[in-house]
Amino acid sequence: MDNNTEWKCMKCGERLVPRKVVFDYMGRSFSEDFPCCPKCGLVLVPPEMAEGRMADVEQMLEDK
Amino acid sequence: MQQEQAYAFTSKCFTGDMAPCSYACPFRMDIRSVLVKAAKGRWNSAYREMRTALVFPAAATALCGEYCAGSCLRKEHGGALSMLALERAIAALAKDKTPQNYAIPPKDEKIAVIGAGPAGLSCALSLAQKGFRVTVFEKESDIGGALRKRADFAVLREDMLLQLSVCVFDLRLSSQIKNAAELEGFDAVYIATGAGGESFGFNEQSGKFFPGGELSGASPAEGIAMGARASLAIEQYLQTGSYTRYLEPPHGERCGRYVPVTAADEREKIPCPDGGYSADEAKAEAGRCLQCDCTLCMSACEMLKKHKKTPLKISTDVHMDSLVRPPFTTCSITRQTYSCNDCGYCSSICPEDTDIGGLLRFSRADRLKGGRYPAAFHDYWLREMDFAAGQAAFFSPPPEKDSCEYAFFPGCRLGASVPEHLLRSYEYLLEEYSAGLMLGCCGAPAWWAGDDERFEANIGRIRLGWEALGRPKLIYACESCKKTLSAALPEIELISLYSLLEVKEKAPLFESAAVFDPCSAREDGETKAAVRSLAAASGIAVSDFDNGGRCCGYGGQMRLADPKLYSEITENRAGMAAEPYIVWCSNCREVFAARGKPCAHILDAVFSLEPGRVPTLSEKKENLIAVKKELMKKYWNASFEAEKAPWQDIKVSLGEGVQDKMEELLLSLDEVKQAIYAAETEKTAFVSDSGEMLCRHIGKAVVVWVNCAKRGDEYAVSNVYCHRMHFREGGAEDSNG
Numbered sequence: 001m002d003n004n005t006e007w008k009c010m011k012c013g014e015r016l017v018p019r020k021v022v023f024d025y026m027g028r029s030f031s032e033d034f035p036c037c038p039k040c041g042l043v044l045v046p047p048e049m050a051e052g053r054m055a056d057v058e059q060m061l062e063d064k
Numbered sequence: 065m066q067q068e069q070a071y072a073f074t075s076k077c078f079t080g081d082m083a084p085c086s087y088a089c090p091f092r093m094d095i096r097s098v099l100v101k102a103a104k105g106r107w108n109s110a111y112r113e114m115r116t117a118l119v120f121p122a123a124a125t126a127l128c129g130e131y132c133a134g135s136c137l138r139k140e141h142g143g144a145l146s147m148l149a150l151e152r153a154i155a156a157l158a159k160d161k162t163p164q165n166y167a168i169p170p171k172d173e174k175i176a177v178i179g180a181g182p183a184g185l186s187c188a189l190s191l192a193q194k195g196f197r198v199t200v201f202e203k204e205s206d207i208g209g210a211l212r213k214r215a216d217f218a219v220l221r222e223d224m225l226l227q228l229s230v231c232v233f234d235l236r237l238s239s240q241i242k243n244a245a246e247l248e249g250f251d252a253v254y255i256a257t258g259a260g261g262e263s264f265g266f267n268e269q270s271g272k273f274f275p276g277g278e279l280s281g282a283s284p285a286e287g288i289a290m291g292a293r294a295s296l297a298i299e300q301y302l303q304t305g306s307y308t309r310y311l312e313p314p315h316g317e318r319c320g321r322y323v324p325v326t327a328a329d330e331r332e333k334i335p336c337p338d339g340g341y342s343a344d345e346a347k348a349e350a351g352r353c354l355q356c357d358c359t360l361c362m363s364a365c366e367m368l369k370k371h372k373k374t375p376l377k378i379s380t381d382v383h384m385d386s387l388v389r390p391p392f393t394t395c396s397i398t399r400q401t402y403s404c405n406d407c408g409y410c411s412s413i414c415p416e417d418t419d420i421g422g423l424l425r426f427s428r429a430d431r432l433k434g435g436r437y438p439a440a441f442h443d444y445w446l447r448e449m450d451f452a453a454g455q456a457a458f459f460s461p462p463p464e465k466d467s468c469e470y471a472f473f474p475g476c477r478l479g480a481s482v483p484e485h486l487l488r489s490y491e492y493l494l495e496e497y498s499a500g501l502m503l504g505c506c507g508a509p510a511w512w513a514g515d516d517e518r519f520e521a522n523i524g525r526i527r528l529g530w531e532a533l534g535r536p537k538l539i540y541a542c543e544s545c546k547k548t549l550s551a552a553l554p555e556i557e558l559i560s561l562y563s564l565l566e567v568k569e570k571a572p573l574f575e576s577a578a579v580f581d582p583c584s585a586r587e588d589g590e591t592k593a594a595v596r597s598l599a600a601a602s603g604i605a606v607s608d609f610d611n612g613g614r615c616c617g618y619g620g621q622m623r624l625a626d627p628k629l630y631s632e633i634t635e636n637r638a639g640m641a642a643e644p645y646i647v648w649c650s651n652c653r654e655v656f657a658a659r660g661k662p663c664a665h666i667l668d669a670v671f672s673l674e675p676g677r678v679p680t681l682s683e684k685k686e687n688l689i690a691v692k693k694e695l696m697k698k699y700w701n702a703s704f705e706a707e708k709a710p711w712q713d714i715k716v717s718l719g720e721g722v723q724d725k726m727e728e729l730l731l732s733l734d735e736v737k738q739a740i741y742a743a744e745t746e747k748t749a750f751v752s753d754s755g756e757m758l759c760r761h762i763g764k765a766v767v768v769w770v771n772c773a774k775r776g777d778e779y780a781v782s783n784v785y786c787h788r789m790h791f792r793e794g795g796a797e798d799s800n801g
Contacts, residue, residue: 007758011747025789026398026438027390034791041794044750044758045769050787058788062402062438062625064394 007044009037016044023054026061065386065430073423074375076416083356085132085147090286091124092313093117095132095147095353102154102350105343111158114151115227119186119288122223125151126216127182127285137356143333146341146349153346165230168195173302176201176250178241181209182284183277184256185224186291187298192231194299199250200233203240209258210284244273252298255279256291269307274298280311289313328354361410361420366633367626368410368420371400375418382427388436395436401427402441402625405633406512407583407615421620428514440788441625442513443765444730448685449509452476453522455706456688458503459529462494463699467534471500472561473549475542477650479503479691480684482676485541485650485667486691489561493539494699497564500533501699502526503692506545507552512620523552530556539564542649543584543591544619560591562648562666565598571672572603573664578641579606580656580663582649586613591648595666599646602669609641618651624730634659654678680723682733709734711741715778722781729786731768735761739770740779762790 007016016035021043023030035044045054085095093114101110111121118124128148136144155161173196177188180202192198206212211220244264247253255263256277266273267280276294277287290310297310334341334349341349361375362368373381381397388395406421431437453476461468472493479486493499504526510519526549530536537557540546546558579599581592599606617623617634634655638645644662646669647653656663657678664675679687689706696702714737718726726732739761743749749759757779761768767790771783 005752005754005756007750007752010743010749010751010757016750022792023789024792026395027436029391030789042748042750043791043793045760045767045787045791047769047771047783047785050769050785054787054789061394061398063399064396 007035009040009042011042012037012039014039025058028061030057065383065427067383069426070379070383070386070423071376073419073426074379077358077375077414077418078416079358079362079374079376081357084135084137085145085356088131088135089117090131090283090289090313091117091119092289095145096355096357098154099145099150099350099353100355102150103347103353105347107154107157107343108160110154111161112164114154115161115163118151119189119292120182120220120224120227121151121155123182123211123220124285124288125155126211126214126220127283127288129283129285137354138328138333138352141328141354142331142352145353146333146336149336149341150346150350153341153343156340157343157346161226163227163230166193168193170197171195173197173251174199174249175298176241176247176253177256178253179209179256179258179261179277179279180204180207180235180237181256181258181277181287182211182224183258183279183282183287183291184209184254185228186288187254187256187276187295188233188291189228189231190292190295191298192233194295196299198233200235201239201241202235202237205238207235207237209256210278251302254291254294254298256287269297272301274301274310276310282311286313358415360413360415361418364413365410366636367400367403367405367622367629370629371397371403373397373400375420375423378420379423382423385427385436386430386434390436397427398438399626400424401431402438403620403622403629405583405615405617405619405622407613407619408586409583409613409615412586412613425512425514428512429516430514432514432516437514438625438788439765442509442515442621443763444624444681444732445509445621446513446515446518448681449476449505449507449518449522451685452480452505452688453507453525456503456685456692457505457525458501458692458696458704459533460700461500461533462498465498465500468498468500468536469534470497470559471502471530471533471536471538473502473504473506473538473540473545474561475540475545475650476505476688478541480688481650481654481679482665482667482673483687483691483694484671484673485665487694488671488673489541489565489667490695492565493561497539499539500536501695502529502533502538503688503695504529506542506548508544508548509621511548519552527553543582543588544649544651546588547584560588560594562591562598563594565670567598567601567670569672570601570603573669573675574604574644574646574662576605576607576643577646577664578609578643579666580609580611580616580637580640580645580647580652581613582647582652583613583615583619584649595646595648598666599669602672604646604669606646607641607643609643611637611640614640616647616649616652616655618655627728680727680733681730685732685734709737711737714740714744716740716772717775717778717780719780719782722784726784729784731766731784731786735763735768736770736781736784739768740772767791 017038018033019036021034083096098110098113115121130148132147133144175196175198177184177200188198188200252272255275259278261279276290293310297307301307385395401424404424411419474486507519507522539559541561596606616637623630638659638661648666653665668675696704739759743759759770766786768786772779772781
């Protein structure tokens with residue numbers, strides 16, 4: 001997948017916009033801007049986030 | 065979790081406790097620590113540590129009976145350490161002997177010490193350093209008590225005065241106390257009037273009167289040590305009205321529990337010249353100290369080595385984690401709790417049966433009940449277990465019988481890993497033993513995950529099935545099944561498959577090989593011997609290798625909790641013997657085959673099968689169903705169709721590296737298809753102008769993302785990734801977790 005791929009919501013056909021999304025893991029919550037469908041709110045987690053910063057935070061909490 | 069519950073697993077561990085020499089020392093001096101410093105030539109530092117314990121180092125050394133030598137584990141390895149000569153050398157070599165002064169605010173309580181011998185002055189010094197108002201009464205005209213008779217008294221006196229120089233107290237020489245009434249103005253009294261001295265009627269502690277030293281039967285050296293202990297008892301008495309015993313040193317019951325020294329060098333004791341050790345000689349002699357401490361488990365287990373926590377510290381952390389209430393407090397031992405192979409090796413080598421595996425499993429169960437657990441670590445294995453114990457399960461007496469004396473319980477892995485292993489074994493057992501069949505799972509994955517509810521439910525199903533077959537003897541193929549079933553269902557008689565098999569055709573897979581036993585067979589010498597006989601009967605020259613009960617790495621299903629550690633352990637085990645391995649556990653085989661270590665299952669040798677590759681996660685599930693189908697059709701003339709998930713028919717092709725990534729992350733093809741199915745049916749996915757799709761499957765523990773494109777009727781998957789965090793979508797209240 002190209003990092004610059006421009007995704008559209010499959011349901012609404014809308015281009016995604018950054019929105020604050022809350023994540024939960026092991027009793028902790030974090031919020032961060034993620035691309036979302038402006039209409040239905042569907043959240044997209046890009047691979048570089050899942051395997052980068054999110055994985056780091058997961059590791060950090062699991063290390064505790 | 066109660067604190068006692070966490071400590072019950074490790075309470076007898078003595079790692080970090082005092083060494084035997086320290087227990088033998090009246091001063092309980094930390095001899096290990098003093099000698100570490102001396103071995104490095106840090107004389108000032110060694111002296112300070114020595115002085116803290118000995119109070120009056122010159123007097124204590126002069127009076128020392130070198131009791132430590134009798135407990136020194138070097139005794140059999142070049143001779144006990146020359147501690148007395150070392151103490152003298154340290155005192156001679158230390159340049160800075162300035163006593164330490166502590167800025168402690170003065171206290172109001174007044175304490176009388178009767179007798180200015182080493183015992184009385186030891187107590188007076190300790191109390192005065194804490195700020196108490198101390199008055200020492202001595203009937204003679206000088207300090208020293210019984211020491212004054214010694215030829216070296218002048219030297220000892222000088223050292224005592226040096227140590228006393230840092231604190232302020234009232235020393236009244238030529239001042240004899242004749243009766244206790246004279247001591248009315250004092251809050252506490254320490255009576256150290258020497259052997260046969262005046263006790264004022266107080267032979268034991270009574271109210272504010274504390275007899276001690278030689279008056280209480282101590283030796284002169286013990287008297288000094290007792291004085292320091294008595295100061296603590298007096299302080300406690302003044303603060304609380306009660307006190308701890310001070311007449312005897314802290315009990316030494318742990319002394320002698322140190323494991324035998326097996327790897328000691330035989331360096332001989334350095335002879336001490338008349339003039340004492342030189343710096344180099346003292347360093348060399350101090351360097352002979354074995355630094356006795358039990359680190360057997362911590363140096364043998366990769367996981368314990370990595371986390372560097374002693375068993376008692378692990379108990380403390382496990383208990384603390386049970387009290388955690390996120391987000392206000394956080395855990396401290398999560399990774400380690402889930403990184404244990406639960407193989408019992410640490411317990412097997414511990415002289416005190418410390419059970420860290422049991423402790424961490426207990427913790428996992430506690431965390432699961434409290435919802436404080438990383439679900440992703442065990443989620444895949446639990447789903448796989450549910451499948452093996454659900455759809456893939458099949459319990460039946462042998463064809464055309466209602467009950468049986470024997471039934472085969474192959475476990476969930478044998479048929480999943482190599483279907484032929486199960487099919488050929490059952491064929492043999494049916495023919496030779498008229499065995500019934502119990503396809504299922506023993507529940508080890510739930511046990512490892514700490515999922516007691518799931519575990520008990522599964523055990524209940526096995527018990528019912530077993531009773532329906534007429535309570536047969538169970539023939540097991542997996543030692544983990546044996547371990548689990550014998551603990552949970554002790555009423556079932558268990559027999560190893562490998563003790564019943566025989567080799568019909570000699571076709572050696574290897575010229576020579578080492579048998580790598582499963583860790584759960586550590587105590588099962590009979591089956592270990594049976595497996596070696598089978599291997600030899602197939603024509604393999606079996607070496608005398610024994611892995612000592614080590615786990616291949618699979619145990620505890622800790623792979624996702626610490627992939628690096630898993631890799632380290634499996635590498636270490638694969639390298640234990642140079643020869644190819646013969647294994648008799650499907651998990652061991654997969655671990656070693658995946659590492660490229662030449663290996664074969666003993667059933668390959670028995671049935672002359674070519675060792676196969678490791679199936680993918682999805683293939684294992686398919687194998688379980690295929691085996692069940694084949695057996696039912698062949699022996700019971702029955703058909704079986706597995707439940708079909710709505711996404712099952714979705715056609716998928718995996719791009720380069722995707723399969724390997726899925727195996728590494730323990731993501732199954734099923735989850736990939738579910739993501740695509742969600743896109744097809746609910747449109748919960750994303751599309752690009754070029755026709756690419758990004759689909760997602762929100763699982764209980766993991767969110768799986770699938771990058772694909774539809775090519776005809778097939779989805780070409782170019783990437784799969786996942787995360788364990790769950791996001792809230794469509795408002796804060798609507799959590800997908």
